[in-house]
Amino acid sequence: MIPAGRRVFRLGGASVLWRPRSVLTGLCLLAVLGVLAALLLGTGRLALTPVQVWQGLMQDGDPVAARIISRVRLPRLLTAAGVGAALGMAGAVFQSLSRNPLGSPDVIGFTTGAATGAVMQIVLASLDPLRTALAAVGSGMLTALAVLLLARGGGGYRLILVGIGAGAFLTGANTLLLTMGGIDMVMAAQVWLAGSLNARSWAHAATVGVGLAVFAPPVWLLGRQLATIEMGEDMARQLGVAVPRVRAALVLAAVGLGSVGTAATGPIAFVALAAPQLARRLTRAPEVPLLTAALTGAGLLMAADLASQSSPLGLVMPVGLMTGMLGGLYLLAVLVRRR
Amino acid sequence: MRARLAALPVLALLVWASLAIGSRPVPPAEVWRALVAHDPGNDLHLVVQALRVPRTLLALSAGAALGLAGGLMQAVTRNPLAEPGLLGVNAGAAMAVVLGAMVFGLTSITQYIWFGILGAGLAGAAVFVLGRAHDSGTDPVRLVLAGAGLSVALGAATSLLILNGGLGVLDALRRGGAGSLVGRGLARSLTMCAALAVGGVLALLLAPALDALALGQDLGRVLGLDPRRIWALACLAVMVLAGGATAAAGPIAFVGLVAPHAARALAGPQSARALPLSALAGAMLLLLADIAGRVVVAPAEVAAGIVAALLGGPVFIQIVRRFRLARP
Numbered sequence: 025m026i027p028a029g030r031r032v033f034r035l036g037g038a039s040v041l042w043r044p045r046s047v048l049t050g051l052c053l054l055a056v057l058g059v060l061a062a063l064l065l066g067t068g069r070l071a072l073t074p075v076q077v078w079q080g081l082m083q084d085g086d087p088v089a090a091r092i093i094s095r096v097r098l099p100r101l102l103t104a105a106g107v108g109a110a111l112g113m114a115g116a117v118f119q120s121l122s123r124n125p126l127g128s129p130d131v132i133g134f135t136t137g138a139a140t141g142a143v144m145q146i147v148l149a150s151l152d153p154l155r156t157a158l159a160a161v162g163s164g165m166l167t168a169l170a171v172l173l174l175a176r177g178g179g180g181y182r183l184i185l186v187g188i189g190a191g192a193f194l195t196g197a198n199t200l201l202l203t204m205g206g207i208d209m210v211m212a213a214q215v216w217l218a219g220s221l222n223a224r225s226w227a228h229a230a231t232v233g234v235g236l237a238v239f240a241p242p243v244w245l246l247g248r249q250l251a252t253i254e255m256g257e258d259m260a261r262q263l264g265v266a267v268p269r270v271r272a273a274l275v276l277a278a279v280g281l282g283s284v285g286t287a288a289t290g291p292i293a294f295v296a297l298a299a300p301q302l303a304r305r306l307t308r309a310p311e312v313p314l315l316t317a318a319l320t321g322a323g324l325l326m327a328a329d330l331a332s333q334s335s336p337l338g339l340v341m342p343v344g345l346m347t348g349m350l351g352g353l354y355l356l357a358v359l360v361r362r363r
Numbered sequence: 364m365r366a367r368l369a370a371l372p373v374l375a376l377l378v379w380a381s382l383a384i385g386s387r388p389v390p391p392a393e394v395w396r397a398l399v400a401h402d403p404g405n406d407l408h409l410v411v412q413a414l415r416v417p418r419t420l421l422a423l424s425a426g427a428a429l430g431l432a433g434g435l436m437q438a439v440t441r442n443p444l445a446e447p448g449l450l451g452v453n454a455g456a457a458m459a460v461v462l463g464a465m466v467f468g469l470t471s472i473t474q475y476i477w478f479g480i481l482g483a484g485l486a487g488a489a490v491f492v493l494g495r496a497h498d499s500g501t502d503p504v505r506l507v508l509a510g511a512g513l514s515v516a517l518g519a520a521t522s523l524l525i526l527n528g529g530l531g532v533l534d535a536l537r538r539g540g541a542g543s544l545v546g547r548g549l550a551r552s553l554t555m556c557a558a559l560a561v562g563g564v565l566a567l568l569l570a571p572a573l574d575a576l577a578l579g580q581d582l583g584r585v586l587g588l589d590p591r592r593i594w595a596l597a598c599l600a601v602m603v604l605a606g607g608a609t610a611a612a613g614p615i616a617f618v619g620l621v622a623p624h625a626a627r628a629l630a631g632p633q634s635a636r637a638l639p640l641s642a643l644a645g646a647m648l649l650l651l652a653d654i655a656g657r658v659v660v661a662p663a664e665v666a667a668g669i670v671a672a673l674l675g676g677p678v679f680i681q682i683v684r685r686f687r688l689a690r691p
Contacts, residue, residue: 126508131511174680174684175684181504182683182684184504184508185444185504185507185679185680185683186680186683186684188449188507188511188679189676189677189679189680189683190676190680192616192617192672192675192676192679193672193673193675193676193677193680194676195672196669196670196671196672196673196676197673199665199666199669200659200660200665200669200670200673203660203663203664203665204660218522293515293519341523341526342526345519345522345523345526346519348515348516348518348519349515349516349519349520349523351512351515351516352512352513352514352515352516352517352518352519353512353516354512355508355511355512355515355516356493356509356512356513356516359493359494359505359508359509359512360493
């Protein structure tokens, strides 16, 4: 029997269930990402037409444009897309595990904890993207461990409240760390803490890419078990899911995703919170929309970057502040709708 | 009463420490001489009189105001997590102050403070409606989440305003952003004391009625109270206290959360006793945070609001863990 809304794809002995709507949504999102990418590559102090962008990518035509694209705009674009995808996926995992749309890593302090490690690395040692990412992953894991232990046995809402408290504490700690280093390091860390995509190099893009390659496949492979756990732990255990082990693996991988994303751009709110919700509404699928959430997250961050680069009246709008404002309003909207 | 008496020597010690400690340490004897026999030629006396006294006064009055506001909010909403910082009231006041400085070019605290009070009122009303505070005896979590959302959105909007406001606004507000008490001048401290006096008298007058309402709205009505009037008056007091404190010292969270809990632990739940003690605890907490901020990274300084978050965050987590918060 085939469940409603799905098709079977058979190839010899192997067969795969797929949902036309999910695949179609994914393709549409990819198209949107393509348009956003073309616009982003063309936006900046030197505006380029789509044709010039294409020529620049192919490394023919105007050499200045080609250099701007390959050295400045392409790494920035890829960093934005990778960070958005990582945050979207991490958000989908945590919202599913806590069974609450507010249980995303930026609300419950995990990304702030990742930022603590990164700031420590930047202030005390150097701005090196790879080391920053490693420090962020380490402190993100520690934060997650502490918050989960403190919130043990209290349901999803205790997790969120404990996480908000931990986030406030760590925000204070980050600011305290900033005052401890030399002035140039402190400036760098301050810019980083605001959440910015400015001046991202290939090293940032590569770090995010490696992080995605390490942490995304396990999450994706455990997606079915995650959907089963969402039905309740007892039910999942009856269906043969090793709940504690699967959950631990998912938490580790999702914290890794969120931390790597945070390390590359600084704490960016809202994407992890909103992307899974939007993805779920787009696909209308019963399972956890991991890949769709990743695509939606990438699209959200790219759109935010585009908006902050081409803001009206020449206003200064760092992308982290923009997403912060949107995220707060979104949180309120979620609350208003949950009567 | 005993708790209050025991607190006074501690408070005196803190005040003395606040006058003596800083990037330019002042010997204890010199502090005393600066206060009773001021010598304008002595620069140590100048430091104490022109910098440390206004700063200490501001920490005491703003801390007391936040402690009182937190105590009032916790009593009125019957929510152990209610607090002007967490519920976005301070963020609203800060945004209104920045807007006032940008649009009307305000520069003095006697003008700021009205915007602070207005912003606190608007944000409080918003969080009240969104968090459905009127029946939040059943759902304390929703109120906190609404406050968190409002704080984040207003905080980001305030940062955007400051970034785009030009150098004049940035200069006028750069110290206020993180809740710092440095270099505020005596006028600011005195205005804050006036706001504390108004809000404090209102809060103490309301104390008996709050105790009656704590039994539930219906029982309160049976006892001859008008719940809506008491709500309105309590909100007015919170507006004056939290809005004034934010206009004078910037948004400071967690002082209003921790102080009432400490006060109730010492004096029991009766508002007439707990509220004054809560003000005292708030004053001591903020002063302690300010002193700690001068010590930890000396000779640099950390804003008192940041130290307050470092001290208050763990307490918040402990409160969340201890209270069995209802699930919706």
